[in-house]
Amino acid sequence: MLSAGNDIIALCSIDKERTNNPRFYRQILSISEQELFHASVKEVLSFETFVWLAWSVKESAYKYFKRSDPQLIFSPTKIVLQKIILPEVSEVMLFENNEWENDASDRSFYSGTFLFEGNEFFFKTKISEELIATIVSKKKSFEKIKWGIRKTGLIDVANQSKEVRSFLLKKLSDHFPEADLHITQSNGQYPILMRANQEMSIPISFSHHHSFVSYSYIMGP
Amino acid sequence: MDRQAILDGLKKVLAPYTENKQLLDGINEQTDLMKDLKINSANLVDIIIDAESQYNIEIDFDSAEKMLTVSNCIDVIQEKLKV
Numbered sequence: 001m002l003s004a005g006n007d008i009i010a011l012c013s014i015d016k017e018r019t020n021n022p023r024f025y026r027q028i029l030s031i032s033e034q035e036l037f038h039a040s041v042k043e044v045l046s047f048e049t050f051v052w053l054a055w056s057v058k059e060s061a062y063k064y065f066k067r068s069d070p071q072l073i074f075s076p077t078k079i080v081l082q083k084i085i086l087p088e089v090s091e092v093m094l095f096e097n098n099e100w101e102n103d104a105s106d107r108s109f110y111s112g113t114f115l116f117e118g119n120e121f122f123f124k125t126k127i128s129e130e131l132i133a134t135i136v137s138k139k140k141s142f143e144k145i146k147w148g149i150r151k152t153g154l155i156d157v158a159n160q161s162k163e164v165r166s167f168l169l170k171k172l173s174d175h176f177p178e179a180d181l182h183i184t185q186s187n188g189q190y191p192i193l194m195r196a197n198q199e200m201s202i203p204i205s206f207s208h209h210h211s212f213v214s215y216s217y218i219m220g221p
Numbered sequence: 222m223d224r225q226a227i228l229d230g231l232k233k234v235l236a237p238y239t240e241n242k243q244l245l246d247g248i249n250e251q252t253d254l255m256k257d258l259k260i261n262s263a264n265l266v267d268i269i270i271d272a273e274s275q276y277n278i279e280i281d282f283d284s285a286e287k288m289l290t291v292s293n294c295i296d297v298i299q300e301k302l303k304v
Binding site for chain 1: 240259261263265285287
């Protein structure tokens, strides 16, 4: 079944001291995951950024799995990172009119794998000085996944929710210019894309934190 | 400690993580931390750590993941206070 999951973390909202407290990070990372913070990773990431990278993978994964299991509870230690691959290149994340969109030619992202219930999945993460953002996939290829981030400035949660929805709908209008698209909430409490009164087979995912909102969706199997 | 006392303490734990202070003031056992108080999921571990400090308890992983409603938070805290 197609699904989508993404997450965004605003780094200005992170408490670095607290994140480095074992009482905190052990709620998120297993021993094997703590061991992923080894020589080459340490050279490019602080420990607290590593912890929140792991968190954003797990949160993205949870949203991905919840679409097929609405009763699923978020349990960070049950989604286990296996491998982290560092970016091939280091490039500044460029926002245009406060918006960023993924690009197939981009090689400046972290990637890797994680296990859930014995199955392997893949993640892709962008990290800048301001944010950590992740998408997940059942396949190694992310080519069909579209991903966007918008800087909103500080707005309340209700408005962030509206903002990210209008952000996605604006993007989708490029693909479906005449369609009556809107977003509603399933009984399982995840967002679904509707054309008139018909659910579309385009799974969507939202996230917001501090002054950022983000979406991801998947076009085609 | 009775449930009402725990709920009163829980308001202090949750306060830094929710914008809606009025709603926080009126929480009851049915209140959902994320759906009703709009607490960002990024703060769920903070709430566990703060609850541990507030009540001088330790909360294991399996208990922590249940703490998504006020009722479940009170259940967990009450259980850990008995240890």
